[in-house]
Structure formats: C-alpha cells, structure tokens
Amino acid sequence: MTDAASSQHNQAKREFLTFTLGEEEYAIDILTVQEIRGYNAVTRIANTPDYIKGVINMRGVIVPVVDMRLKFHLGNATYDEFTVMIILNLGQRVVGMVVDAVSDVVALSADDIRPAPDFGATFDTQYLLGLASVAERMAIVVDIEKLMSSQDMGLVDQLSSEAV
Amino acid sequence: MSIDLSQFHQVFIDEAYEHLDAMEQLLLAIDIEHPNLDDLNAIFRAAHSIKGGSGTFGFSNIADLTHALESLLDKLRKETLPITHEMVSAFLACGDLLKLMLEAHQDGGDLDEQRVTDMKTLLLSLGEEASILEDSATHTPTQSPVTTYRIRLHPDSDIFSGPASFEALVADLSRLGTLILIADQGAGRYEWTLTGSVVLQDLLDTFAFICQDYEVTITEEPAVVEDEGFGFFMDLPEPSSASDADFGFFVDESELPASQASEDSGFGFFVDETELPAVKQAQQETEQGFGFFVPESELPKQAASIKESPAAVAPVPVSAPRKSKQADASKAHAETSIRVGVEKVDQLINLVGELVITRSMLAQSVSELDPVHFETIHKGLVNLERNSRDLQEAVMSIRMLPINFVFGRFPRVVRDLTQKMSKKVRLKLVGEETELDKGLIEKLADPLTHLLRNSIDHGIEIPEVRRAAGKPEEGTITLSASHQGGSILVQITDDGAGLDREKLIAKAREKGLPLSDNPTDKEVWQLIFAPGFSTAKEVTDVSGRGVGMDVVQRNISEMKGQVEIESAQGVGTTIGLRLPLTLAILDGMILRVADEVFVLPLTRILESFQPDSSQMKSVAGQGRVVQMRGEYLPLVELHKLLGIQPQYMRPEEGILVVVETTQDKVALFVDELIAQQQVVIKSLETHFRKVDGLSGATIMGDGRVALILDIDRLARMHSTFQAHS
Structure with missing residues (x-):
C-alpha cells in the first residue's frame, strides 16, 4: 500500500455504536449490529457460566444471549423493561449482548483511534482496537467479533473441551 | 462478446x-x-x-x-x-x-x-x-432398407403454436426421406408419406419432441415392403405377415385405414381388447408380431408359426407392457421436477415454523376477546390454523425423498462384489418408494453399504456350500423399507449362514468382553457391535477387519435410530434399522420443572407414574432407586442435574418418567407432564455450542425456546453426579 493510499484509508471514517457498561463507554463497529431490542423471553441453559443468560428465539433461529455486565463485573445486572440487548451478526454467528444502555452512533477514522495501554486483567487488550475520544468522553473501541469468538466467552465449541 | x-x-x-x-x-x-x-x-x-x-x-x-x-x-x-x-x-x-x-x-x-x-x-x-x-x-443388413411410411398426426390440440415449429418438423422429416403431404385436416392434423432408408425409431424420435406418443401414428406402407426387412423371417410361409413382424411394432394400416387399433399398435403396447370387431384382424397381427396376448382359439396355424419364429430366431424386442409404462411414468416424473437448493427448502421450513408460532401467539391473544363480538376473527383463526398446518405438512414433504435414492446404488454394489467373490446373489428391493427425510437418506448410505457388504461376504455362502445345505445356489438379499408408526424400518435380510452363536461367545470370551454365563440371543448378537470384533477367519478387502458394525451402530444412533438383529443359524440374518421419519421434527413430551419447560423424545418414554413412598429406596453410594414391578430403576432428578429449584422435592408429589437409555432404564423425576406435541428441532450449535445433556432446542407456541433433553447424556451426568456427591 502506498503512503497516499494509506493516509486516505486512515481518513475514511467508519461508524461505531457506543454503549455503556457501568461508568465506561464502549464502541463497536456498527456493521456488526443487526438490531437492538428489549430483554425478554430468555430460556435459561443449565450448567453454563452465569453471564450466559440463555437462548432466545430470533425469528426461528436459536440465539445465545450474554450479559456483558456480568461478564466484566460492571454496572448492575438488573432486568426490566429498560434493559437492552444488542443483537450482533458476526459472520456466521448471531449473538445477543445485554448492556446497560445504548448511547450513540459516532463516526471515527482510524486516526481517531489511539492504541490502548495494557489494562490488566479485566479486559484483555487483544480484544481492543484502541481508545477514542467521543465528545469529551473516552470510548473503548472493542473488536467484538474477536471477543465473541474467543475462548473466554465460552460461546463456541472448544477443541479442548470437546475431547473430554 | x-x-x-x-x-x-x-x-x-x-x-x-x-x-x-x-x-x-x-x-x-x-x-x-x-x-x-x-x-x-x-x-x-x-x-x-x-x-x-x-x-x-x-x-x-x-x-x-x-x-x-x-x-x-x-x-x-x-x-x-x-x-x-x-x-x-x-x-x-x-x-x-x-x-x-x-x-x-x-x-x-x-x-x-x-x-x-x-x-x-x-x-x-x-x-x-x-x-x-x-x-x-449375411441376413442382417447394416443399413435400413428403403421403406415407405404413412404418418398420421392427430394431436389433441393444435400443437403448432406458430408456423415455425411446423416448418421445422417438415424440415426434419424431409431430411429422413422423401416427404409427401397427403392431407391437411386443420387443427394440427396432417397426413404424409415418407420414403427413405429410415428406421421407425428415428421417426418416432422426431415426433417425440413435439407431441405425445399416442398423437402420432406411423405405419409402414405395404407397397414397398421388403420382406427381407431384417432377414429374420425369410422362410416364413406368409411374407406379408412377416413384414409386419419386422419390428414387431406395427401393422399394415392400408388394410384398415381408419382403425384405432393400428394407432395403438404403432407402439405395440397398448392393445385394447375392447376394440371394435372390425379391427380385430389388426389386433391379431399386432399380437403376432409381438408375441404376446395371442388368443389361441382364433389363431390360424400359420400365424402361430409366425408368432413363434421371432422369439426363436432373433432378439426381437420382447417387453412386458407394464414395464414400459413404468418407464414412461418415471420419465414423466423427471420432466416435472425442478432442482432446488436444500438451504432454500430449509429456509421455507423455518419460515413456516415462524408462521405457526405467530398463529398460536395470535390465538392466545384472541382467546381473551369476546367470541360474540369477534366471531369473524375467531373463525378466521380456525381457518388460519388449518391452512398453516397443511402448509407445514406440504413444506415438510419437500424434504422427503423416496429411499430409492440410496437403494438405487446397491444393485451395482452387489454385482461388483459377487463377481469379485464368485458368489451368486440376487438383490431384491422392497418398498423403494418409502419416503424419508433427505438428511437421513444421505446418512443411511454408508451404514447400509456396510451391512450389505457384510451380508454378501459373511452371510451368503459360496454356491457349493449352499448346494450342500440344500439351498438354491443363488442367495437372496432383500432390502426393504416400510413405515411403521412414526418410524421407518429398513431391513436387510439374507438367506445365508446366519450368525454363529457359539463362535460369537467363544470369540467374546477370548477377547475378554463381559458376557453373562447363559446369555440370551439378543445379548450375543449385541457382541458384533463391539469395536474390533470380527469372527471372519480371514480378512478380505470387503470386510472382516472388525471395524464397521460399531460404526454402523454409532451412525444409526446419531440418527436417533436403533439397530435390531434377528438371526437363525443356517437360515439367515435380518438386520433392521429403525429410524425416525425425519430429523427435523420430533414427537415430544413437554414437561415442566419449576417454571422451565423441556422436551423429551417420545420414543424413549416407556411409561410414567407417580410412586408412593414405599417404592422409593435408598442405596448406599448409589443414590435413590425406585422399585417398579420388581425392577429397581435409578432415580434421576432433573432439577439437580440442571440446577433448578423444583416445585416438588419428593418424587411422590411429582411424576416419574421411565425412559430407555442406550445403557439401561432410568426414572426421570420431573414436576409435571404438560402435553404431547410435535416439535421442530432447532440446533443449538448454529449460533452457540453443544451443551451437555441437551440435544437441541425448539420453539414453543408462545414463541419461547424450550430445550430438548438428551436422555443418554443425562443418565451419564447422573452417574458422575452420584460419584462426586
């Protein structure tokens, strides 16, 4: 890639959906978002981690739901008519993700996203694209596809667990 | 471009x-x-x-x-x-x-x-x-003789929609010989004569593209008949009849210009016995040429000799009318089918499933409305229910294919194997039209091929042995498929040596497999499913390595089916595969623990009952068992395995469901049985992963997801659970 092309690429803005978990603001690529809906009719699945809330019926397709507040111990995991669920479409998989609130859609260029410092244990930096400032606030830009397909989330069959 | x-x-x-x-x-x-x-x-x-x-x-x-x-x-x-x-x-x-x-x-x-x-x-x-x-x-010519045909086209409707197709037909015919138009009767009806060195089949082929077989009559003109036709009937007493027999297909129309019979006989197959007496002669001739349907009383001696000659002299086409009709039917079938991707069909099934769910949600809301004021809505819903049920059935039937799709390959397998092993085997297929789910058909091919190979290699004896045993040299293997209740039974039956009980027991002891002292036949037959078990004296490239029967059983149980064996030494073996009709739909029992709803495959349920406290026993180290008619069944508490706070803690208050696992029978303790219902099976793995104890999920009438229990896994989870506590 030539320098000119690369700088042009950096200038191109992509849209991100921001949502809050407790005090923190997160951003994900809007192209991975299929829809946003209320939290209801979740069927619990036994013997799974507590942050996997269960499965829902998305127009005939069985889709798992994870509560990010429980997964990352942020905010209050309460369920009422204001609880929202972001339905993500990650290539082959559809996953529902419960968050505190959906905030905004922002356009960010690659230059706006700064590399993230190492946070420690809560949020592995390998799932982060970086940090961005959005209207005086800081948003953590997450590589949601990588996160959801990771072993940490326990949403996909792992070869190791399969062998047991 | x-x-x-x-x-x-x-x-x-x-x-x-x-x-x-x-x-x-x-x-x-x-x-x-x-x-x-x-x-x-x-x-x-x-x-x-x-x-x-x-x-x-x-x-x-x-x-x-x-x-x-x-x-x-x-x-x-x-x-x-x-x-x-x-x-x-x-x-x-x-x-x-x-x-x-x-x-x-x-x-x-x-x-x-x-x-x-x-x-x-x-x-x-x-x-x-x-x-x-x-x-x-010498007598058989390599080129057809010059013949004159009279062609009469009499379609049901005017098939020449435009002038182009008519001209194309005329052009096609002219290429075959000299074409002369005799009559144009309008509405697509024409008569021609065609002279040239043509065989009838080429003419028929030309017409095959434009009209139905019965809509055209082609007869041979007597004027230029060449007796030598194919040279088969030189020495027959009556040359004119002989010429009719040339192809065995048609009669002289000149003798009976407007006869319906001659039309039929153009193909020789559909001779109608109820024809007018005037055409009787024509019929007879057809029959003679064809060698079938000869009314002996009316048959002159000469004709009899004609009738016999073709069969004796040469391979004149002799075919049963029934068979050719079958061929026509299958041909017609192929023409009216379309090729559709499976994913499209599956999408259709999903959408219809959604429709059914939406309907039941609507019905639930409408049931709260006053029937007097909202009569039309209630009536409409009843109609909607009927229509959506019909639609669901129709859509599900798209996925169903005749089992012939897998049976069809076996004649070849048998032919190849028997030639290789110099055995004589006749394969009989029964119930090839039986329909089952496409997914099952694909998965059935491998296990069936394996069983068939086994039957030929181990089951059917070599001809000498069979003769010595007083059996026909040619062995028979029957592949049959039939519907039995909600399942399909596929059986492979051979009339071979049968399983050798003593040999199996000896082999099992040698391998150290667990076996009771006086095992039943069923137990002995089960041995062949053990991995690495083979009683074959030598390993052939067909079978005998002992890998296989265990794979067969695994494949079949993956399809939620069972393998049944019946065998008698010296008489033969029958291996039956019992399969559900479809992988997409399950007959389920809906049950409840606290407010969670689950589905249990109905086929696994033996019975259900509410025990009294005298039936409940405690066994040290093995948890509780329930006594039922002298049997002790382990008590599997669903709420414990799934971590639910149940409505009832004591089995005497709830209900026990006796289910059959691959190992044993267990009593599953649940709060309540709700209903028996057909459910559409959805995979959990599409967007999630496999979960222990669950075989899938389904969507209930209220739109919620209910989980389908995997009984075998639950029983195993129960044992580990017991071991840990």
Whole structure:
C-alpha cells in the first residue's frame, strides 16, 4: 500500500455504536449490529457460566444471549423493561449482548483511534482496537467479533473441551 | 462478446451424473436374452444427452468417449447387434470412467488419458466384433432398407403454436426421406408419406419432441415392403405377415385405414381388447408380431408359426407392457421436477415454523376477546390454523425423498462384489418408494453399504456350500423399507449362514468382553457391535477387519435410530434399522420443572407414574432407586442435574418418567407432564455450542425456546453426579 493510499484509508471514517457498561463507554463497529431490542423471553441453559443468560428465539433461529455486565463485573445486572440487548451478526454467528444502555452512533477514522495501554486483567487488550475520544468522553473501541469468538466467552465449541 | 458458459458447467455436470445414474440402473436391470427396446433407447438417450452437453461446454474428451459409447448403443437399439454381457460390463465401466472424467473437470484434477483411450478402443472393438459376426450371418443388413411410411398426426390440440415449429418438423422429416403431404385436416392434423432408408425409431424420435406418443401414428406402407426387412423371417410361409413382424411394432394400416387399433399398435403396447370387431384382424397381427396376448382359439396355424419364429430366431424386442409404462411414468416424473437448493427448502421450513408460532401467539391473544363480538376473527383463526398446518405438512414433504435414492446404488454394489467373490446373489428391493427425510437418506448410505457388504461376504455362502445345505445356489438379499408408526424400518435380510452363536461367545470370551454365563440371543448378537470384533477367519478387502458394525451402530444412533438383529443359524440374518421419519421434527413430551419447560423424545418414554413412598429406596453410594414391578430403576432428578429449584422435592408429589437409555432404564423425576406435541428441532450449535445433556432446542407456541433433553447424556451426568456427591 502506498503512503497516499494509506493516509486516505486512515481518513475514511467508519461508524461505531457506543454503549455503556457501568461508568465506561464502549464502541463497536456498527456493521456488526443487526438490531437492538428489549430483554425478554430468555430460556435459561443449565450448567453454563452465569453471564450466559440463555437462548432466545430470533425469528426461528436459536440465539445465545450474554450479559456483558456480568461478564466484566460492571454496572448492575438488573432486568426490566429498560434493559437492552444488542443483537450482533458476526459472520456466521448471531449473538445477543445485554448492556446497560445504548448511547450513540459516532463516526471515527482510524486516526481517531489511539492504541490502548495494557489494562490488566479485566479486559484483555487483544480484544481492543484502541481508545477514542467521543465528545469529551473516552470510548473503548472493542473488536467484538474477536471477543465473541474467543475462548473466554465460552460461546463456541472448544477443541479442548470437546475431547473430554 | 461471448457468453460465459462456465456458469452452466455445474448444471451440466449435475445432469450428466443423473444421466449416468439412470444409465447404470437401466443397464443393471437389462435382460440380456430379451432386452427391452425402451430401455435401450433410454440408455442411448442418456449417452446422447451427455455427448451433446459435453460438446457444448467443450469437454471434448467426454464427448469423444460418449460418441463411441453412443455409436455402439445405437447399433444395439436398432438391433443390428445383439447385446452381450461383455457390452453391459463395458458400458458400466465406461459409466464409471465418465464419472471420473466429470470429477476431473469439476475439481481440475488429473485424469489417466490412457484409460479413456483404452475404453474407446474397447467400445469400438465390441462394435466391430459383432459386425463381423453379422456379416457372416449375411441376413442382417447394416443399413435400413428403403421403406415407405404413412404418418398420421392427430394431436389433441393444435400443437403448432406458430408456423415455425411446423416448418421445422417438415424440415426434419424431409431430411429422413422423401416427404409427401397427403392431407391437411386443420387443427394440427396432417397426413404424409415418407420414403427413405429410415428406421421407425428415428421417426418416432422426431415426433417425440413435439407431441405425445399416442398423437402420432406411423405405419409402414405395404407397397414397398421388403420382406427381407431384417432377414429374420425369410422362410416364413406368409411374407406379408412377416413384414409386419419386422419390428414387431406395427401393422399394415392400408388394410384398415381408419382403425384405432393400428394407432395403438404403432407402439405395440397398448392393445385394447375392447376394440371394435372390425379391427380385430389388426389386433391379431399386432399380437403376432409381438408375441404376446395371442388368443389361441382364433389363431390360424400359420400365424402361430409366425408368432413363434421371432422369439426363436432373433432378439426381437420382447417387453412386458407394464414395464414400459413404468418407464414412461418415471420419465414423466423427471420432466416435472425442478432442482432446488436444500438451504432454500430449509429456509421455507423455518419460515413456516415462524408462521405457526405467530398463529398460536395470535390465538392466545384472541382467546381473551369476546367470541360474540369477534366471531369473524375467531373463525378466521380456525381457518388460519388449518391452512398453516397443511402448509407445514406440504413444506415438510419437500424434504422427503423416496429411499430409492440410496437403494438405487446397491444393485451395482452387489454385482461388483459377487463377481469379485464368485458368489451368486440376487438383490431384491422392497418398498423403494418409502419416503424419508433427505438428511437421513444421505446418512443411511454408508451404514447400509456396510451391512450389505457384510451380508454378501459373511452371510451368503459360496454356491457349493449352499448346494450342500440344500439351498438354491443363488442367495437372496432383500432390502426393504416400510413405515411403521412414526418410524421407518429398513431391513436387510439374507438367506445365508446366519450368525454363529457359539463362535460369537467363544470369540467374546477370548477377547475378554463381559458376557453373562447363559446369555440370551439378543445379548450375543449385541457382541458384533463391539469395536474390533470380527469372527471372519480371514480378512478380505470387503470386510472382516472388525471395524464397521460399531460404526454402523454409532451412525444409526446419531440418527436417533436403533439397530435390531434377528438371526437363525443356517437360515439367515435380518438386520433392521429403525429410524425416525425425519430429523427435523420430533414427537415430544413437554414437561415442566419449576417454571422451565423441556422436551423429551417420545420414543424413549416407556411409561410414567407417580410412586408412593414405599417404592422409593435408598442405596448406599448409589443414590435413590425406585422399585417398579420388581425392577429397581435409578432415580434421576432433573432439577439437580440442571440446577433448578423444583416445585416438588419428593418424587411422590411429582411424576416419574421411565425412559430407555442406550445403557439401561432410568426414572426421570420431573414436576409435571404438560402435553404431547410435535416439535421442530432447532440446533443449538448454529449460533452457540453443544451443551451437555441437551440435544437441541425448539420453539414453543408462545414463541419461547424450550430445550430438548438428551436422555443418554443425562443418565451419564447422573452417574458422575452420584460419584462426586
């Protein structure tokens, strides 16, 4: 890639959906978002981690739901008519993700996203694209596809667990 | 700009495979002594279609080979050559080679060109060999004699929608010989005479594209009859009758200008006994030429000799009318089907499922409305329910295919194996039309092939042994399929040696497999499913390595089916595979623990009951058991395994469901049984992962997800649970 092309690429803005978990603001690529809906009719699945809330019926397709507040111990995991669920479409998989609130859609260029410092244990930096400032606030830009397909989330069959 | 033909390659390849399969089936069914002309034509057409397609798409090597194949087949169908066993074998081998060539084109793989050349040479030499024989026989001409045909076209409706197709037909016919129009009766009705060295079949083929068989009558004009036709009937007493017998298909129309019978006899198959007396003569002649339906009392002596001659002298096409009708039916079937991707059908099934769920949600809301004021809505909903149920059934039936799709390959397997092992085996197929889910059909192929190989290798004895045992030399293997209640039973029955009880027991002891002192037959037969178990004295490349039966059983239980064995030594073995009708729908029992709803496969449920406290026993270290009619069943508490706070803690208050697992019977303790219901099985793994104790999920009438329990896993979870606590 030539320098000119690369700088042009950096200038191109992509849209991100921001949502809050407790005090923190997160951003994900809007192209991975299929829809946003209320939290209801979740069927619990036994013997799974507590942050996997269960499965829902998305127009005939069985889709798992994870509560990010429980997964990352942020905010209050309460369920009422204001609880929202972001339905993500990650290539082959559809996953529902419960968050505190959906905030905004922002356009960010690659230059706006700064590399993230190492946070420690809560949020592995390998799932982060970086940090961005959005209207005086800081948003953590997450590589949601990588996160959801990771072993940490326990949403996909792992070869190791399969062998047991 | 040229059109990119490569986008059609897949269509051609798919079709070519279909043609090859059809060809193979016909070849296997062919009777060498009395080949059916219809079948020969069908085989020829298949080869011809492949040749045409491959030429169009530039697969020249395929076109070359099919050309050689077609030339030989052409001689067969025109009866200038008799069909032989070598030819059938060569055709089958050629079919295999063509499949390889298609694969090579598809995957861009390499192909052994030498094999193609060899095959071409073989086909050519088969054609020549026979023509040398012919020449020495002198009477059989290689070219058709000049004949005059009278063609009468009388379609049900005017088939010439535009002038173009009529002109095309006239052009086609003119190419075959000198065409003279005799009458134009309007509405697409015409009469011609055609003179030339043509065989009838070519004429029929020309018309096959524009109208139904019965809509055209082609008869041979007597004026230029050449008695020598094919030279078979030289010394018959009455030359004119003999000429009729030439093809065995048609009679002299000149004697009966407007007879309906002669029309039928144009094909020789559909002779109507209730014809007017005036045409009786014609019928008789047809019958004579054909060798069938001879009313003996009316038959003159001369005619009798004619009747017998063809069969004795040469392979005049002798075919049962029933068979040709069948062929017509299957042909018609192929023409009216379309090729649709499975994912489209599955999407349709999903959508209909959604519709059904939406309807029941609507029904739930409407039930709260006053029936007096909202009568039309209630009525509408009843209609909607009926329609959506019909729609669901119709859509599900799209996925259903006749089991023939898997049975169809076995005649070839049997032929190849029996030749290799010099055994004689007749394969009988029963219930090929039985329909089951496409997904099951695909998964059934491997286990069935394995069982069939076993039957041929281990079951059926070699001819000498069979003769000594007083059995016919030729063994019989019957493959049957039938509906039995909600499941399908596929059975492989052979009349071979049967399982050797003593040998199996000895082998089991030698291998150290657990076996009771006085095992029942059922227990002994189960031994063959143990991995690595084989009683074969020597390992052949067909079977005997002891891998297989365990795989068969695993495959079948993956399909939620069971394997049943019946065997009697010296009499034979029957292996039955019991399968659910479809993988997409499950007959389920809906049950409840606290406010969570689950589905249990109905086929696994033996009974359910509420125990009293005297039936509940505690066994140290093994948890609780329940006594039922002298049996002690382990108590599996669903709420403990799934971590639910149940409504009832004591089994005496809830209900016990006795279920059969692969190992044993267990009593599953739940709060309540709700209803028996058919549910659509949805995979958890599409967007999630496999969860222990669950085999899938389904969507209930209220739109919520209910989980389907995997009984075998639950029973195992129960044992580990007991061990840990």
